[in-house]
Amino acid sequence: MDSQQKLSVVKGAKVLMVGAGGIGCELLKTLALSGFQDIHIIDMDTIEVSNLNRQFLFRQSHVGQSKAKVARDAVLKFRPHISITPYHANVKDPDFNVDFFKQFNVVLNGLDNLDARRHVNRLCLAADVPLVESGTTGFLGQVTVHVKGRTECYECQQKPAPKTYPVCTITSTPSKFVHCIVWAKDLLFTKLFGDKNQENDLNVRSTGAASSSEPVEDVFERRKDEDIEHYGRRIYDHVFGYNIELALSNEETWKKRNIPKPIYSRHVLTDEFTQQNGDVDKNLATDVGPSVSAMAFLGMNNPQDIWSLMENSRIFLEALKLFFTIRGKEIGNLSFDKDDQLAVEFVTAAANIRAVSFGIPLHSLFEAKGIAGNIVHAVATTNAIIAGLIVIEAIKVLQNDTNSYRMTYCLEHPSRKMLLMPVEPFEPIKSCYVCSETPLLLEINTQRSKLRDFVEKIVKAKIGMSFPLIMHGSALLYEVGDDLDEDMVANYAANLEKVLSELPSPVTGGTMLTVEDLQQEFSCNINIKHREEFDEEKEPEGMLLLGWTQPFSAAEKDNNRSIGNGASVSNASSSTTAEAATDDEIEIIHSGKKRKLSEDSKKTDSGISKVDDETKISKQLEILDDEDDLVMLNEGGTDKKKKRLL
Amino acid sequence: MDGEQLTAQETALYDRQIRVWGADAQRRLSKAHILVYGMKGTVAEFCKNIVLAGVGSLTLVDDRMVTEEVLSSNFLIPPDENLYSGMTLAELCCNSLKDFNPMVRVSVEKGDLSSFGVDFFDNFDVIVVSSCSLAAKKLINKKCRTASKRVAFYTVDCRDSCGEIFVDLQDYRYSKKKLEETINCHLQYPSFEEAISVPWKTLPRKVSKLYFATRVIEKFEEVEGRNPGEASTADLPGVLKLKKELCDAHSLNESHVPDNLLERLVTNTSEFPPVCAIIGGILGQEVIKAISGKGDPLKNFFFFDALDGKGIIEDISSDSNTGK
Numbered sequence: 001m002d003s004q005q006k007l008s009v010v011k012g013a014k015v016l017m018v019g020a021g022g023i024g025c026e027l028l029k030t031l032a033l034s035g036f037q038d039i040h041i042i043d044m045d046t047i048e049v050s051n052l053n054r055q056f057l058f059r060q061s062h063v064g065q066s067k068a069k070v071a072r073d074a075v076l077k078f079r080p081h082i083s084i085t086p087y088h089a090n091v092k093d094p095d096f097n098v099d100f101f102k103q104f105n106v107v108l109n110g111l112d113n114l115d116a117r118r119h120v121n122r123l124c125l126a127a128d129v130p131l132v133e134s135g136t137t138g139f140l141g142q143v144t145v146h147v148k149g150r151t152e153c154y155e156c157q158q159k160p161a162p163k164t165y166p167v168c169t170i171t172s173t174p175s176k177f178v179h180c181i182v183w184a185k186d187l188l189f190t191k192l193f194g195d196k197n198q199e200n201d202l203n204v205r206s207t208g209a210a211s212s213s214e215p216v217e218d219v220f221e222r223r224k225d226e227d228i229e230h231y232g233r234r235i236y237d238h239v240f241g242y243n244i245e246l247a248l249s250n251e252e253t254w255k256k257r258n259i260p261k262p263i264y265s266r267h268v269l270t271d272e273f274t275q276q277n278g279d280v281d282k283n284l285a286t287d288v289g290p291s292v293s294a295m296a297f298l299g300m301n302n303p304q305d306i307w308s309l310m311e312n313s314r315i316f317l318e319a320l321k322l323f324f325t326i327r328g329k330e331i332g333n334l335s336f337d338k339d340d341q342l343a344v345e346f347v348t349a350a351a352n353i354r355a356v357s358f359g360i361p362l363h364s365l366f367e368a369k370g371i372a373g374n375i376v377h378a379v380a381t382t383n384a385i386i387a388g389l390i391v392i393e394a395i396k397v398l399q400n401d402t403n404s405y406r407m408t409y410c411l412e413h414p415s416r417k418m419l420l421m422p423v424e425p426f427e428p429i430k431s432c433y434v435c436s437e438t439p440l441l442l443e444i445n446t447q448r449s450k451l452r453d454f455v456e457k458i459v460k461a462k463i464g465m466s467f468p469l470i471m472h473g474s475a476l477l478y479e480v481g482d483d484l485d486e487d488m489v490a491n492y493a494a495n496l497e498k499v500l501s502e503l504p505s506p507v508t509g510g511t512m513l514t515v516e517d518l519q520q521e522f523s524c525n526i527n528i529k530h531r532e533e534f535d536e537e538k539e540p541e542g543m544l545l546l547g548w549t550q551p552f553s554a555a556e557k558d559n560n561r562s563i564g565n566g567a568s569v570s571n572a573s574s575s576t577t578a579e580a581a582t583d584d585e586i587e588i589i590h591s592g593k594k595r596k597l598s599e600d601s602k603k604t605d606s607g608i609s610k611v612d613d614e615t616k617i618s619k620q621l622e623i624l625d626d627e628d629d630l631v632m633l634n635e636g637g638t639d640k641k642k643k644r645l646l
Numbered sequence: 647m648d649g650e651q652l653t654a655q656e657t658a659l660y661d662r663q664i665r666v667w668g669a670d671a672q673r674r675l676s677k678a679h680i681l682v683y684g685m686k687g688t689v690a691e692f693c694k695n696i697v698l699a700g701v702g703s704l705t706l707v708d709d710r711m712v713t714e715e716v717l718s719s720n721f722l723i724p725p726d727e728n729l730y731s732g733m734t735l736a737e738l739c740c741n742s743l744k745d746f747n748p749m750v751r752v753s754v755e756k757g758d759l760s761s762f763g764v765d766f767f768d769n770f771d772v773i774v775v776s777s778c779s780l781a782a783k784k785l786i787n788k789k790c791r792t793a794s795k796r797v798a799f800y801t802v803d804c805r806d807s808c809g810e811i812f813v814d815l816q817d818y819r820y821s822k823k824k825l826e827e828t829i830n831c832h833l834q835y836p837s838f839e840e841a842i843s844v845p846w847k848t849l850p851r852k853v854s855k856l857y858f859a860t861r862v863i864e865k866f867e868e869v870e871g872r873n874p875g876e877a878s879t880a881d882l883p884g885v886l887k888l889k890k891e892l893c894d895a896h897s898l899n900e901s902h903v904p905d906n907l908l909e910r911l912v913t914n915t916s917e918f919p920p921v922c923a924i925i926g927g928i929l930g931q932e933v934i935k936a937i938s939g940k941g942d943p944l945k946n947f948f949f950f951d952a953l954d955g956k957g958i959i960e961d962i963s964s965d966s967n968t969g970k
């Protein structure tokens with residue numbers, strides 16, 4: 001690289017950074033030092049304490065402020081004469097449309113979620129702007145280059161599918177701690193403190209058959225004038241005692257499983273004990289907000305401790321009491337938030353008590369918080385390394401040095417002596433529904449599924465559109481937008497509730513639908529195939545989308561260490577779906593999920609350890625034994641041909 | 647470990663990284679004392695990383711004044727003459743680093759590190775030096791080795807878009823978990839002097855070319871009496887001549903030390919910020935590993951060249967190359 005030429009392309013470039021978090025802080029610093037002079041940065045987040053260990057542009061005094069703006073100010077201190085334009089906004093806002101993207105020479109992603117990454121990928125394709133994409137988790141990281149028509153797009157490769165748990169695993173047969181967490185967080189917590197109207201599978205059913213009609217009184221409702229102690233114990237006994245007892249009656253379930261044991265509060269806690277906890281209203285001010293803590297109240301202060309059953313029970317009752325006495329106003333509107341101390345305490349305790357019932361090892365609050373909050377492991381060093389690699393690729397993109405583009409993996413354990421492993425980028429996949437025109441195939445029961453199911457489960461959840469428009473030929477079946485007239489809105493609302501085959505323009509087997517997102521300027525076609533039956537366990541959504549991402553194999557299900565290890569129950573569907581993690585820097589090694597870097601069987605210098613198991617890279621790595629010793633990934637195991645950028 | 651617990655403040659601040667290396671490792675980090683010498687861009691990156699990680703203390707040594715070159719890659723120094731005049735590089739960096747993490751003690755030590763007595767080195771767990779002459783590297787490494795406890799020694803340097811890290815953990819034992827088993831590992835490191843005396847022809851054929859090129863330039867600067875990093879384009883003929891001599895002396899084919907690589911390294915001696923970030927990141931990770939006892943530390947050289955994008959570990963020690 002000629003350094004003069006390098007400097008001039010860098011100086012003249014206008015770059016967009018998406019994300020001012022872990023990678024973003026490092027990236028902004030490195031861009032500024034490298035001579036970039038016109039940098040725009042989008043981030044909707046505000047600064048939190050747990051960011052400060054690695055997002056080095058932020059200080060304690062900045063907590064609560066916009067990341068994009070504070071990052072700008074911090075970098076201007078050592079590079080006062082460059083232009084940094086911050087946007088404290090969501091990259092999915094309509095303002096950031098294709099025209100907005102077109103003004104940049106390159107887009108650099110330091111994002112924390114799949115959804116936004118896909119959105120940016122589509123905008124970059126539509127605007128024809130190169131994208132350098134990145135991700136880290138713990139000591140692992142990767143940087144990839146996506147240039148329309150030359151290299152694969154971000155969505156050419158299958159992405160880790162959200163983890164799903166069959167609903168009965170959560171409600172009746174948990175076998176891992178994460179199942180208990182999901183139950184505590186998405187069912188119990190929501191039932192007690194969240195939206196009462198939401199469908200909730202908390203109560204196990206005594207038979208496998210769904211909803212027998214039993215319009216009994218809601219046991220979770222606090223009765224008028226019911227003493228809070230009494231209420232807490234009633235809930236405790238219901239969910240940890242009665243419900244388990246009820247489940248036991250279904251003998252078939254337990255033939256091959258450990259039989260759970262019902263737990264009642266009277267067996268765990270003595271009466272005088274709860275009394276000692278004193279009167280909350282007297283001891284605490286009324287507006288302590290989210291800092292209220294049952295742990296603090298009970299004199300337990302180490303989040304790394306694993307509590308006993310009794311301690312968990314005390315926390316459970318105390319937290320419940322604190323919610324009702326101090327945060328009563330919020331009840332009915334709460335949803336779980338990993339930064340809500342009391343919520344984390346409640347969920348930890350509830351999950352642990354349930355774990356005792358089912359003979360599952362208990363966990364500390366620290367660990368439980370990580371699982372419940374999908375907290376991603378993050379260290380400063382990996383982010384710094386990845387940011388350096390992003391800038392190197394960005395400069396190549398600006399120089400149009402296509403043959404030098406690399407995707408680079410940052411590994412925890414060396415592979416072929418390498419900790420930083422460059423790989424040639426892949427060509428675009430011809431059947432990619434995002435960057436090519438290949439239609440998707442949807443198997444669905446057109447006589448039972450409603451348009452709403454299709455919109456929610458496929459168009460939004462799977463295809464990742466935010467503002468979809470659905471067409472059957474020239475007939476518009478559905479669209480969203482601010483400028484629709486009332487008739488249309490009513491019309492679309494009615495369509496949503498219709499079964500596909502009964503829509504004004506009926507959708508049946510053989511139909512091709514066009515789905516479009518106007519903001520992403522992205523559209524794709526979906527061929528509909530009617531299918532009568534779906535396996536409830538394996539295909540809980542009751543439909544199957546082909547040609548985008550295959551469901552994970554059974555082996556994957558047993559893997560706890562996958563990224564985004566938490567999960568949440570989706571009430572709309574009969575399955576429990578893990579959300580993509582929402583903290584910083586998530587989502588590892590995008591292709592890492594499915595490519596294995598196997599060892600080079602050819603001559604190598606010395607014994608070389610396998611690539612980090614944690615990367616779970618599962619397809620074959622082929623090594624070109626050329627002078628440059630370049631490493632190339634190949635989709636081994638499938639019939640796909642080698643893909644190289646030429 | 648002793649029973650000391652992390653404070654609530656530490657747990658909150660270090661939450662994400664404790665999830666990576668555990669509370670024990672975090673406690674060890676908070677008791678570690680680190681010294682760095684030579685405050686250029688790569689060392690600034692390294693300092694940022696370990697201050698964020700939460701080491702016990704960081705001591706900076708560099709009495710030089712600000713230069714254009716330092717300003718170009720060191721983000722710890724505000725480019726305002728009113729702010730930096732009269733202060734040494736160490737003092738300026740110290741002020742910025744203190745801000746990054748109030749829980750880490752950052753301080754400045756004046757003087758020439760290679761002239762400090764061995765008992766001074768006893769105060770530290772890790773010494774990192776940059777922009778040091780060959781003689782100074784050898785001497786400081788020797789002092790680390792004669793200290794009463796183990797003092798880990800690292801050198802780090804970046805030129806053009808290349809970087810090199812050297813590691814000496816002396817006699818290093820650690821354990822790791824593989825599945826349910828705990829494996830005890832033992833690594834023996836050569837000193838810098840021992841490592842670079844390993845005859846070139848005994849090294850594996852594919853050893854990084856950067857290793858040889860860096861040795862040539864290091865040697866050139868020593869024999870010509872230059873400061874580290876001072877060889878320039880004008881010196882290329884001399885450097886190439888020395889390369890030939892060294893290759894001859896080691897019976898190594900000259901193709902292992904390409905002329906164009908040497909040319910790059912003498913033409914552009916300043917640091918390339920993305921490479922500073924990468925090398926500073928790898929070095930930070932290595933120092934954290936060595937202090938915490940978590941993870942396999944690299945032995946004993948690391949090279950990165952932005953041109954091919956590879957970040958490679960080379961084991962250059964006499965015992966590892968004898969057909970083991």
Ligand SMILES: [Zn+2]
Nearest residue numbers: 153156432435
């Ligand atoms: Zn694609």
